[in-house]
Amino acid sequence: MGIVAALLAMSIVDTSWHMLVAMLAGMAAGMGISIILMPIFVGFFGAMEVMLPAMLTAMLAGMVFGMVGSMQVLTTLEVVTGGGLTGILTLLLTYAADARIRGRSR
Numbered sequence: 001m002g003i004v005a006a007l008l009a010m011s012i013v014d015t016s017w018h019m020l021v022a023m024l025a026g027m028a029a030g031m032g033i034s035i036i037l038m039p040i041f042v043g044f045f046g047a048m049e050v051m052l053p054a055m056l057t058a059m060l061a062g063m064v065f066g067m068v069g070s071m072q073v074l075t076t077l078e079v080v081t082g083g084g085l086t087g088i089l090t091l092l093l094t095y096a097a098d099a100r101i102r103g104r105s106r
Contacts, residue, residue, distance in 0.1 A: 001037065001054045002087025005030030005061040006079045013069035026066020027059050034058035057090040 009026035017025075034054045041050045061083045068074060074082075 001034055002057045002061040002085075002090070003080050003083035004033055004037070005058040006065040006083030006086065007076075008033055009062045009065040010069045010074060010079050013066050015070060015073060017070045019067050019070045022066040022070035023063050024066075026062035026064075026069070028062070029066075030058035030060075030062025031055060053091045053094045056094065057087045060090060061086040 005026075008029045009022075012025060012029060013022040034057075038050060038054050041054070064086065065074075065079060065082065
């Protein structure tokens, strides 16, 4: 999800955009694409296991690469790597927070 959101944000944002507008456009694009792609995975993994990490990843990747796209032009490899790392880090932090919360509640 991070790779798709980052690529989408970088494809719509130009260096002539204001950073705040680019961030909001990237966030909206990332969340929009995650809403479209999420139903595919919800049936396999469950709603909460997909919705929170997917929406958070898409929102963060879209915002970050929207802002970066307003400052400089990145290569496709840089965008794919950054979007993928954003997705992996968000997934790990989400599941670590879930494990910690569940550990405290028992």
